[in-house]
Amino acid sequence: MSRPTTYAQALNAALRDALTEDESVLVFGEDVGALGGVFRITDGLTRDFGEERCFDTPLAEAGIAGYAVGLCTQGFRPVIEMQFDAFGYPAFEQVVSHVAKMRNRTQGRLTLPMVIRYPYAGGIGGVEHHCDSSEGYYVHTPGLHVVTPSTPADAYSLLREAIASDDPVVFMEPKSLYWSKAELELPTRTEPFGTAVVRREGADVTLITYGPQVPNALKAAEIAAVEEDWDIEVVDLRTLVPFDDETVMASVRKTGRAVVLAEAQGFAGMGAEVAARVSERCFHSLAAPVLRVTGLDIPYPPPILEHSHLPGVDRILDTVARLQWDDEPDLTFADRPGTTGVPA
């Protein structure tokens, strides 16, 4: 029976179901025990599964990540929480030098089936060091899957898939979406890793986004349809690694225009990667340069100023307006033989 379910509740249900089905799954981190996590994602897990399965650790993120590596060597599947994006930085060496590389270093003999959960990004009025969009560091690191669900259904499904994965998964949870709701019947399975989804079909421009900015993209598309007569297609990447070139490029070849929307600072980030890929693969279909809408290239601002930093509907629509609307894209290119999406 479907019922209104928040994103946070969906994550909690995914952890519960994984703990129930697989005895090798362990959940640990800071405040995940009796408190249930500062965002209550692990609510009740220690009570229901015991201290051996869900437990608090010393306050040391490198220790948490490294301890998980050690547990993986003994066949466990740790799901660890970093509490906040910026609190995950002490674990960076463990993540980059060991978590990401162990399979490769050992020629596939030792694998690390662990999930690192990062509540991330802003828009919640958080003070400094609580609102970083840190996904860029992880997508730049080969060996990690990087996943960021934007709906309660995806939150459940992708977390289950992450826990079942034999590769390490960086699981980025937009804090601003924890309280978002959907009618949901659990358990549910949505599209697998490596699959982007068209959240709103449109004919004129493709808006490619992920994580915390998906609701903004949909809102901008609705407003554009009413006020500007632009029919915006919204693509939700869902998994940043592996990246779904196919869905993204098919959409851009259909519309002939592309805007990449990311909450993170723009310089050398995930948005830049998407824009480059689209430019390389869809150049001949484009009526206008690929544009980006991102956060500013500044340290995350104090909460009263964060609205100036975050991409909003206005910044999105202002950018869409710059897409050389007087030019007609060549939309026949997608049908030509030999255009597989790989640049020559």
Added chain:
Amino acid sequence: MSDIAHLLPCAEPVRFLAPDGTPAEPTAETAATMEARGYVIPDDEDLLAVWRGMVVGRRFDAQATALTKQGRLAVYPSSRGQDACQVAPVLGLGADDWMFPTYRDSMALVTRGIDPVEVLTLLRGDWHCGYDPVSTRTAPQCTPLATQAVHAAGAADGLRRKGVEGVALCLIGDGATSEGDFHEGLNFAAVFNAPVVYLVQNNKYAISVPLARQTKAPALAYKGVGYGVRSEQVDGNDPAAVLAVMRAAYRHAREGKGPVLVEAHTYRMEAHTNADDATRYRTPDEVDGWTGQDPLVRLQAYLVGRGVLDDARIEEVRAEAEAFAADLRTRMNAEPQVDPMHLFDHVYAEPTPQLREQREMVRAEIAGSAHAAHGPAEEKEGAR
């Protein structure tokens, strides 16, 4: 005070054998603690096994250094002088136990029974880790300092959770005790009562930086006390003492009494690696002083004095070590077989679409790029 007495290391390093192989004479205080902690000099049979391991290990070490001069290894960090720490702790491990070594612990890996060619894969450069960590119960040699300290704690906790009566041995150097992960490892191990034993091989230098720049502590062993970890210090050039202390530490951990930190006072006789020049930061007199502390000479003198080791056996093991080195030399002289296509095999369980594209690109480059004249294409064509 009595509450922490069981954590404190002996006031002086535990020692059974003097440098000349005669019985050492500890102070009354240390002797009492040694007795209370159950440190007894190992029997002749066990010490003969350690001696044999050290003879073979040292020959391996010399052969590896020679291989760098022949260009067969990119680099080699020798552990000569630390032989007692490389051999005795490993021989004290059981089949279910795990080991977490560093890049300087190749001799320990050979003692573990791992094929020396697989041990040297990292340094030859045809892959990162040449052996199977799962079947050998030995983690890849760790280059990022102290990061393995938390891995060992987690693995030990995993052994406990599985109901295996195993321990994890974490090898670490003096420089790495300054890294945060060393402290996080000790703390996690203590809080979760993980059966892990940390062996700090204090060889006095972190490349060129002396111990005085790492710590003001009276001994590195005291670093365990603040975490509630049983701590000990041992003469790292006394193989009998190292084996006795490590065995007691394993027993302590195995019995569920928590982790142990052991500091072994030893010395790195060679430079940091063959690429280092140790004369820039230490004097010949200092090195000579440690030559007189040689762990192999010490144990051999003791065993000969006991009448359990004679020239015939010494010659027999020397020949065994020579054969071991000769076999290694022969096999290392074969060109390593590498294939750039393998670069894509173990990044993920399944390559991403992007990696599949890049694999095709490299395949085409090897087949002969249209621009081959502009790049080092021949370097990509397999074995160097």
